Amino acid sequence: MAQAFEFEIGASDGKARTGVIRTPRGEIHTPAFMPVGTAATVKAMLPESVRATGADILLGNTYHLMLRPTAERIARLGGLHRFMNWDRPILTDSGGFQVMSLGPLRKLTEDGVVFSSHIDGSKHMLSPERSMEIQKLLGSDIVMCFDECPALPATEEVVAKSMRMSMRWAQRSRDAFGDRPGHALFGIQQGGVTEDLRGESAEALKAIGFDGYAVGGLAVGEGQEAMFGVLDYAPGMLPVDKPRYLMGVGKPDDIVGAVQRGIDMMDCVLPSRSGRTGQAWTRRGQVNIKNARHMDDPRPLDEHCTCPACRSYSRAYLHHVFRAQEIISSMLLTWHNLHYFQELMQGLRDAISAGRLDGFIADFHAQRAEGDIEPI
Numbered sequence: 001m002a003q004a005f006e007f008e009i010g011a012s013d014g015k016a017r018t019g020v021i022r023t024p025r026g027e028i029h030t031p032a033f034m035p036v037g038t039a040a041t042v043k044a045m046l047p048e049s050v051r052a053t054g055a056d057i058l059l060g061n062t063y064h065l066m067l068r069p070t071a072e073r074i075a076r077l078g079g080l081h082r083f084m085n086w087d088r089p090i091l092t093d094s095g096g097f098q099v100m101s102l103g104p105l106r107k108l109t110e111d112g113v114v115f116s117s118h119i120d121g122s123k124h125m126l127s128p129e130r131s132m133e134i135q136k137l138l139g140s141d142i143v144m145c146f147d148e149c150p151a152l153p154a155t156e157e158v159v160a161k162s163m164r165m166s167m168r169w170a171q172r173s174r175d176a177f178g179d180r181p182g183h184a185l186f187g188i189q190q191g192g193v194t195e196d197l198r199g200e201s202a203e204a205l206k207a208i209g210f211d212g213y214a215v216g217g218l219a220v221g222e223g224q225e226a227m228f229g230v231l232d233y234a235p236g237m238l239p240v241d242k243p244r245y246l247m248g249v250g251k252p253d254d255i256v257g258a259v260q261r262g263i264d265m266m267d268c269v270l271p272s273r274s275g276r277t278g279q280a281w282t283r284r285g286q287v288n289i290k291n292a293r294h295m296d297d298p299r300p301l302d303e304h305c306t307c308p309a310c311r312s313y314s315r316a317y318l319h320h321v322f323r324a325q326e327i328i329s330s331m332l333l334t335w336h337n338l339h340y341f342q343e344l345m346q347g348l349r350d351a352i353s354a355g356r357l358d359g360f361i362a363d364f365h366a367q368r369a370e371g372d373i374e375p376i
Contacts, residue, residue, distance in 0.1 A: 275334030
């Protein structure tokens with residue numbers, strides 16, 4: 001893997017931009033949405049099916065993989081790509097967010113976090129150095145530095161203390177990551193919804209130097225208006241020539257608003273989680289397939305969609321298999337959702353390239369305002 005990690009910016013329209021991230025395992029076209037394969041699988045999907053939706057990269061989860069089946073076992077079996085049969089880029093998060101979500105099951109110190117496994121109660125230590133070690137064992141193409149992500153709302157004092165520790169952890173992550181040609185390390189900006197703290201965090205990260213930069217600490221309870229308020233300035237604090245990644249986002253309107261504000265990469269469990277709970281995302285908004293009104297409906301979820309669920313199955317069938325708790329329900333609805341999210345990203349890339357992003361966004365919101373109201 002001699003090829004370096006590179007990011008080339010293409011077209012721009014306002015703050016939004018297209019680009020290509022080049023890695024030894026393939027190109028990632030940005031703005032990019034990354035499906036989440038928490039435990040080395042995107043639930044209800046085959047890897048080749050995920051690729052068929054247009055995904056260039058998947059996200060894996062350090063916390064879950066370190067507990068089961070363990071990073072050491074995955075390394076012995078040839079690394080995460082071989083283990084899960086995905087030969088394209090993989091980004092792994094650091095495990096920090098999941099550990100912080102454990103609440104009373106974890107103890108935080110300057111060294112790192114001691115926590116009890118949610119699986120069997122066993123004790124573990126996760127530090128910047130251990131997080132880097134785990135992600136190296138997994139063979140991640142894009143590695144995230146270890147940070148703390150406090151839930152919002154929180155006092156400015158709490159957010160500032162957390163952010164400054166995360167910046168110290170960022171330096172330790174950089175030191176532990178070392179020199180790994182073909183692999184990238186991303187820093188994570190923190191600071192809650194306070195502009196001065198975001199600026200302080202950005203300056204600390206730039207002084208350390210990373211291959212890409214994430215806007216962290218959002219989509220954790222602050223609401224869309226506050227999130228967009230931060231995104232109005234936070235991406236501009238980060239190096240213009242590096243990828244900008246908004247972690248854990250999101251719904252289609254979150255994605256559109258984030259891209260409009262200069263974000264290049266996003267991830268979220270929403271498409272697959274919604275698919276398993278009978279919810280489909282379409283150009284007209286959300287469809288709850290469990291509703292009785294779909295029982296006799298011969299139409300597809302979306303007549304403009306070319307995914308297998310829309311090409312070959314009716315709403316009536318999808319309603320039936322969901323109500324009957326058949327596995328095919330999760331498979332078809334998840335495939336549809338992932339297809340829709342990737343189609344949305346392609347639409348955003350095309351609109352930016354053509355200099356018509358504002359028109360695309362206006363059409364996006366107009367279609368959603370109409371709702372799922374077409375007569376049978």
